[in-house]
Each structure stands twice: as C-alpha cells, then as structure tokens.
Amino acid sequence: MICPYCGADNDRVIDSRATDAGRGVRRRRVCEACEKRFTTYERVDQPNRLVVVKRDGRRDPFNTSKMMASITAACGKLPIPEAVKEQLVEEIEEELSREFEKEVESAMIGQRVLAKLRDINKVAYIRFAAEHLRIESIDQLRKELEDLESRPTNVRDQQPLFDPAGAR
Numbered sequence: 499m500i501c502p503y504c505g506a507d508n509d510r511v512i513d514s515r516a517t518d519a520g521r522g523v524r525r526r527r528v529c530e531a532c533e534k535r536f537t538t539y540e541r542v543d544q545p546n547r548l549v550v551v552k553r554d555g556r557r558d559p560f561n562t563s564k565m566m567a568s569i570t571a572a573c574g575k576l577p578i579p580e581a582v583k584e585q586l587v588e589e590i591e592e593e594l595s596r597e598f599e600k601e602v603e604s605a606m607i608g609q610r611v612l613a614k615l616r617d618i619n620k621v622a623y624i625r626f627a628a629e630h631l632r633i634e635s636i637d638q639l640r641k642e643l644e645d646l647e648s649r650p651t652n653v654r655d656q657q658p659l660f661d662p663a664g665a666r
C-alpha cells in the first residue's frame with residue numbers, strides 16, 4: 499500500500515480487525531519509511547447481493563436489467579420517458595436492498611413495481627398487473643380496474659386510463 503504521507507510503498511500491518519459485523523476488515527498499517535500510521539478497509543465487492551425467490555421456488559440473483567425489461571414491456575409505446583423507468587428501477591432496488599437482507603420473493607418485487615407504476619401510468623400498471631397478478635378473466639380485470647379507479651392517487655402528470663388520442 500502506498501503511504502499517504504510520504505508515498506513509499508513499504509508498510510507493515512500492525513493490527514487487523516473485523517468491521518461491519520464481519521463483512522469487512524480494518525487494517526492499521528505503519529509506513530517503514532516515515533513511520534506514520536494509516537488505515538485501510540477491505541470489504542466484499544457487492545455485499546448483500548439479493549437473491550430472488552420465484553413462484554416455483556427457484557432462486558436467481560437479483561437483476562435490475564430483468565426488472566427493467568418487464569417494466570419496458572408493460573410500458574410498450576406509452577409516452578413514458580426512459581428516465582422515469584430508470585428512476586423507478588433505482589428506487590425499487592434501493593428499497594429492496596434496505597429492507598431485505600438475503601432473499602426476496604419475486605411477488606414482493608412485483609408489488610413494488612405495481613405500486614409505483616400505478617402513479618406513473620395506469621395503462622402500464624394494468625399491463626404489468628395482467629402479467630404479474632396473472633389476470634386470467636375479464637371479471638378479474640374489471641375488478642382490478644374498479645379498484646384502480648376508486649383508489650386516490652397523488653399524481654402530477656397522470657395519463658388518463660382510456661385516452662382516445664393514445665388509442666391508435
């Protein structure tokens with residue numbers, strides 16, 4: 499390790515201890531040239547990598563590009579800026595890594611996406627819900643639409659649910 503004081507590359511570790519509940523190591527070092535002390539930290543690259551538990555019990559590493567792909571599919575050609583989708587993915591990733599330590603069920607991720615999509619674009623929401631909630635009948639879809647219409651939203655630039663101009 500290069501000494502931050504004199505630039506010599508000649509140090510000796512005088513103390514090592516675990517930090518961050520064993521996820522890191524803190525090393526006290528002394529420079530052999532100038533005898534000043536400094537500290538380095540070592541930790542695992544990408545700590546707390548989440549694993550997604552799917553409906554059938556299979557496990558996959560959490561992957562933001564997969565989440566982005568399913569959101570993009572639901573958004574289709576709707577006028578939803580790329581930046582809005584990216585922010586949605588980022589927010590969910592941040593929430594999940596804060597709230598879950600090792601594993602998270604795919605259904606939970608879907609719920610998070612839905613909760614946010616509902617405030618972004620209702621058509622995208624319904625498309626994602628149809629895929630995610632496995633809507634298999636018109637009745638089920640109708641019920642979901644009624645729920646959607648009855649719930650208040652705190653939306654700024656909300657798309658109308660059935661926009662004649664957008665229905666091409």
Ligand SMILES: [Zn+2]
Pocket residue numbers: 501502503504505506529530531532533534
């Ligand atoms: Zn030094």
